[in-house]
Amino acid sequence: MISLVSSPPRGANRHKPEATPYVDLTRAEWSALREKTPLPLTAAEVEKLRGLGDVIDLDEVRDIYLPLSRLLNLYVGATDGLRGALNTFLGDTGEKGSQSGTPFVIGVAGSVAVGKSTVARLLQALLSRWPEHPRVELVTTDGFLLPTKELQARGLMSRKGFPESYDRRALTRFVADIKAGKDEVTAPVYSHLIYDIVPGQRLTVRRPDILIVEGLNVLQPALPGKDGRTRVGLADYFDFSVYVDARTEDIERWYLNRFRKLRETAFQNPSSYFRKYTQVSEEEALDYARTTWRTINKPNLLENVAPTRGRATLIIRKGPDHKVRRLSLRKL
Ligand SMILES: Nc1ncnc2c1ncn2[C@@H]1O[C@H](COP(=O)(O)OP(=O)(O)O)[C@@H](O)[C@H]1O
Numbered sequence: 001m002i003s004l005v006s007s008p009p010r011g012a013n014r015h016k017p018e019a020t021p022y023v024d025l026t027r028a029e030w031s032a033l034r035e036k037t038p039l040p041l042t043a044a045e046v047e048k049l050r051g052l053g054d055v056i057d058l059d060e061v062r063d064i065y066l067p068l069s070r071l072l073n074l075y076v077g078a079t080d081g082l083r084g085a086l087n088t089f090l091g092d093t094g095e096k097g098s099q100s101g102t103p104f105v106i107g108v109a110g111s112v113a114v115g116k117s118t119v120a121r122l123l124q125a126l127l128s129r130w131p132e133h134p135r136v137e138l139v140t141t142d143g144f145l146l147p148t149k150e151l152q153a154r155g156l157m158s159r160k161g162f163p164e165s166y167d168r169r170a171l172t173r174f175v176a177d178i179k180a181g182k183d184e185v186t187a188p189v190y191s192h193l194i195y196d197i198v199p200g201q202r203l204t205v206r207r208p209d210i211l212i213v214e215g216l217n218v219l220q221p222a223l224p225g226k227d228g229r230t231r232v233g234l235a236d237y238f239d240f241s242v243y244v245d246a247r248t249e250d251i252e253r254w255y256l257n258r259f260r261k262l263r264e265t266a267f268q269n270p271s272s273y274f275r276k277y278t279q280v281s282e283e284e285a286l287d288y289a290r291t292t293w294r295t296i297n298k299p300n301l302l303e304n305v306a307p308t309r310g311r312a313t314l315i316i317r318k319g320p321d322h323k324v325r326r327l328s329l330r331k332l
């Protein structure tokens, strides 16, 4: 049995539990919830998950991500119920309120290299197994980075990933349009190969049951308008959000390991922007990656990304081996 009230710190007045909007769960407490999760993974599905190309420990999938897919499935049903209540209140005309079939939107936030993409791809695969919401689309916010030409013109090439390096208005409109039930909504596409937006290419999203929006800054509040008024931001469209958290030193190591792996694989492609780092020694290449981490990704994590953690519905805290150690779930 999990208490909804966090235990007070040692020596604190036991009648005054620490005020926190979260319930904290250990890995063991969370993974025990898997017993209550219908739809356990079949052998065929385990194979399919392996086919995702991620380094996924299958015990991790069962212990952490399977219960999470059940929690999200419950949230989708409850959110639908709430929309129905709103429609009843509004007279059920279908004009003023949200219509049924409004996509459920999940935000996945966290540092570069913390494992956001891996979590988002896993959630997509697991959520699409539920008969109530088989159509799950995944969109990464890098498609809304300004093109290199524009970043250069604005002097932002060394600020890639910072909030100002995105067309945030277009990103928010994109999600707002999907949530409003538009039949077809399109987004630009970013390529890690050319390190730029792909000219002329668009990604199309057609009325999904669930939309997952993954990116560094998805939980950033909107900037106030010129008149000082608060604007509607991307996170205002989220029905649920996940912040993937870990120690900064661990994330740096994962970043460097990924760079090392990419140097042996994707960077070898003659069209790769990073091909030059396959032509120098591994140490020289890693020096570049260390500098990028120290001057771009780490400051962005500390200044912009980490401060949004307290806005998430669920915080997943990973240990040095990527295994989830504890979770904090926002109480209703
Ligand atoms: N659960 C996991 N187990 C093992 N390695 C992982 C896991 N999640 C991510 N990684 C590795 O950590 C690195 C960063 O993960 P990635 O999903 O690419 O991060 P992000 O999308 O946040 O930049 C990658 O090399 C990835 O293979």
Ligand SMILES: CC(C)(COP(=O)(O)O)[C@@H](O)C(=O)NCCC(=O)O
Pocket: 112, 140, 141, 142, 143, 160, 161, 214, 215, 216, 217, 292, 296, 297
């Ligand atoms: C493309 C990114 C900004 C991540 O974007 P996101 O999908 O989170 O919007 C990041 O992966 C990146 O390339 N950062 C620039 C510094 C670097 O090369 O690591």
